[in-house]
Amino acid sequence: MLNRRILRIKAFKAIYSRTENPAMTVKEGEAQLELSCEATRDLYLFLLALPQALTSEAKNRIEAARGKFNPSEEELNPNMKFADNLIAPLLEQDPDFQKIIQKKKFSWEQYDVLLRHLYDELRTREYYSAYMASADRSLSEDAALWANIYASELEDNAELEEILEDMGIWWNDDLAYALNWCCRTMDSLGKGERWSLPPLYMSDLSEKAESDKAFISKVLRAAFAHFDEYVSEIAAITPKWDRSRICSTDLALIIAGLAENAAFPQQGSGIIINEYVEISKFYSTPESRAFVNGILDRLINKKQK
Numbered sequence: 001m002l003n004r005r006i007l008r009i010k011a012f013k014a015i016y017s018r019t020e021n022p023a024m025t026v027k028e029g030e031a032q033l034e035l036s037c038e039a040t041r042d043l044y045l046f047l048l049a050l051p052q053a054l055t056s057e058a059k060n061r062i063e064a065a066r067g068k069f070n071p072s073e074e075e076l077n078p079n080m081k082f083a084d085n086l087i088a089p090l091l092e093q094d095p096d097f098q099k100i101i102q103k104k105k106f107s108w109e110q111y112d113v114l115l116r117h118l119y120d121e122l123r124t125r126e127y128y129s130a131y132m133a134s135a136d137r138s139l140s141e142d143a144a145l146w147a148n149i150y151a152s153e154l155e156d157n158a159e160l161e162e163i164l165e166d167m168g169i170w171w172n173d174d175l176a177y178a179l180n181w182c183c184r185t186m187d188s189l190g191k192g193e194r195w196s197l198p199p200l201y202m203s204d205l206s207e208k209a210e211s212d213k214a215f216i217s218k219v220l221r222a223a224f225a226h227f228d229e230y231v232s233e234i235a236a237i238t239p240k241w242d243r244s245r246i247c248s249t250d251l252a253l254i255i256a257g258l259a260e261n262a263a264f265p266q267q268g269s270g271i272i273i274n275e276y277v278e279i280s281k282f283y284s285t286p287e288s289r290a291f292v293n294g295i296l297d298r299l300i301n302k303k304q305k
Contacts, residue, residue: 001041001198006177007216008256008275010036012283015223015259016252026224033220039170041200043178046106046167047154048091048185051146053108054122055088057115079132085142087189094195114159121153143190150182215264223259230255233299249284250292257296261303269300 014029062083065075091097108115122128131145154160155176164171201212234254257276261269273296280288
């Protein structure tokens with residue numbers, strides 16, 4: 001499930017914790033890394049339980065409208081296409097999915113306000129109107145609708161972000177990645193494939209691939225083992241800077257890049273540098289891109305020579 005880009009981000013965050021807490025041990029760093037990785041898959045599972053919850057919201061609305069004192073013709077005979085979509089019962093009746101959801105105690109029941117607002121917003125969307133107007137009824141069409149919901153309605157949803165913040169310290173940063181996996185799951189369900197829990201690491205999907213878990217663990221261990229050495233190297237080529245003036249995120253990114261280069265010297269330096277420069281765009285200052293790129297380029301090339 002987790003590719004190397006997101007694993008690098010998680011390792012960088014653990015290294016950042018080390019910059020803020022000098023007493024942090026490598027075992028603590030590895031524990032943080034493992035928790036963070038598991039949290040991404042947990043977020044995916046929580047989001048994947050949404051179809052059941054939002055479908056229930058639609059059914060409740062329909063029943064409430066029918067129960068009015070003087071319901072309209074449309075309220076008495078509503079379009080049931082979304083309420084009867086095939087994805088929600090598919091997941092609801094999947095014993096493997098339900099078992100893990102119940103084990104982790106994931107539920108949308110307490111977030112009825114978000115569900116109400118989400119359903120109201122959904123009903124204003126053109127893609128939803130087109131879906132409801134279509135006479136076609138198929139698993140693939142229902143799956144495509146849910147993929148659209150995951151792709152369009154949740155990433156910038158302030159209410160959801162607040163909920164995720166309360167539920168887990170790792171979840172907000174992983175939302176886009178988890179939503180992408182929900183879309184992938186909808187695609188496979190739409191093809192008639194049965195749901196299965198994604199392996200935690202992308203390498204687990206291929207027997208030929210090098211273990212991503214071993215890869216990121218090696219990077220993290222190198223960063224913690226040589227942390228002070230890397231700080232000294234950075235200081236030596238930045239005479240106008242001192243440790244207290246270098247942004248902690250920049251320092252963590254540079255140390256992560258140096259650690260990956262030390263752990264995997266056969267890997268091209270350009271790939272390593274580009275990866276951490278890309279990460280800096282999201283987690284550091286506007287000036288960080290050039291700074292991280294320049295320092296990593298000088299130090300890695302110096303080591304290679």
